[in-house]
Amino acid sequence: MPDKREPHHSHDKGYKQLFSSKRAFLELLKTFVHEEWTKDIDEDSLVRVEKSYILQDFSEKEADIVYRLKTKGNDVIFYVLLELQSTVDYLMPFRLLLYMVEIWRDIYNNTPEGERERKGFRLPAVVPAVLYNGANNWTAALHFKEILAGYRQFEEHVLDFRYILFDVNRYDVEELYQVANLVASIFALDQKMDAGELIRRLRKLAGGLKNLGRDEFRQFATWLSHVFKARLPEPVQEKVDRIIGEVNPWEVEKMITNLEITLEEMQQQAEMRGLIKGRAEGRAEGEARGKVEATQDAICKYLKRRFGDASAGLQQKVREMTSLEVLDSVMEELFAANTLEEAGDIIREGINKSLQ
Structure with a gap:
């Protein structure tokens, strides 16, 4: 099924592209999951599940990345589900459960009836994980049971799992x-x-x-x-x-x-614009002349910082311009100048406009 969803955060697209690579996904597990089973995984054991798991109750969201892997030395096949988050989602344990059930339902429905009714039939393990890159602390429950009312009283009987959290900012x-x-x-x-x-x-x-x-x-x-x-x-x-x-x-x-x-x-551009505004607005007397001088000062300071002492001649030419409109135009164009020569062309053109 094609992915028609717009990413709910700008980083989602970047991370989805990144972890579409088996090598990057494997690196994520081996670097940040300190559990024994990660030692037995290699690229050959990973297969990206090219399927979207869209939930009926969360129609605007779908599981982001699902990998199927088979560990070395045994026949256990399990799925790693990675959900990308930029904000805290307090329903995350419930949403992950729904994704897990959808994966199991899909496997069950695509297993021949005779095979799935055998005593030895087993559904694969699903390991849920969340990658969170928000600024605030992740305060959602990490265990599913924690979103169940009164779970402590029935702790031995209620469903539970703990998802892996990759908390980027921590x-x-x-x-x-x-x-x-x-x-x-x-x-x-x-x-x-x-x-x-x-x-x-x-x-x-x-x-x-x-x-x-x-x-x-x-x-x-x-x-x-x-x-x-x-x-x-x-x-x-x-x-x-x-x-x-x-x-x-x-x-x-x-x-x-x-x-x-x-x-x-x-x-530098932001500082110069601020300097122009501050100096021009700060002149109560001789307002027009004050704005011209403020703009000349700002341009000369920018030239000095951008091109050093080599700009001294251009700074002198800027002092010869007295049209505020031309000075403002020169200032804007100078921001795009990459060399002293380009800056010189802009200033000479400004002088010509002043003389017209």
Whole structure:
């Protein structure tokens, strides 16, 4: 059945793409599930279940990722169900139960009647798991029985299971640095932080990212582009896509530097716009002249920070412009200038407009 659902959170699509890879899913289990059965799993034992399990009572939601696996040395086949969450869902234990029942119902209905009625017929184990990347603590019950009223009185008789919780924001970042595989790196970058901290973490992860295979790195780059753009304003998102989309594993430090430059330019632009607004609005006397001087000061400061002492001649030319309309236009166009030469062309064009 095709997936017609829109992701209920922007990260869902990225994580679904990531864990559609058997290697990444296996890495998730082996890195973050410290149980004996994970030691016996390899890629050959994993099969992605290409089937949607849509629940009647939760028609807008469906199980995100289901893998079928057979452990080495025995005939036990069980399913690992991974549900992606960005907010706390207090009905999660109940919803997971419904998914588990749907899996069992599907297996039962597709097993020949003679086989399923044998004494030795067994339904496979289903191991439910939740990947949560929300900022708040996960406060939903981890055991199914905890959502049953009065379960303590009948504890020996009521249904129960405990799902695995991958709580992205609660992992210690230093431990994630030490692991430094694909999934750990993504978890380290998906924790709640601003774009500046994201760059700092990228630098710490650079060594491990260079060691990723080409396919793994493309998975990482796709995910990074998605999450990085979510922290940035729309005007610079296309540039971020270009920076990340063109890089190879051995050029990861170049990518980080280019992303850092983009952030610095964005910050400079914001500061300059704020400076223009603040200075222009702060002049009660000589208002028109005050706005012109404020805009000249802001442009010169931007040129100094962006291009250094080499921009001194251009700064002098900016002082020759007295039209506030032209100065505002020059300021906006300068943000797109990548070189001193491009900035010079913009300023000279501004001077020509001033003389007209």
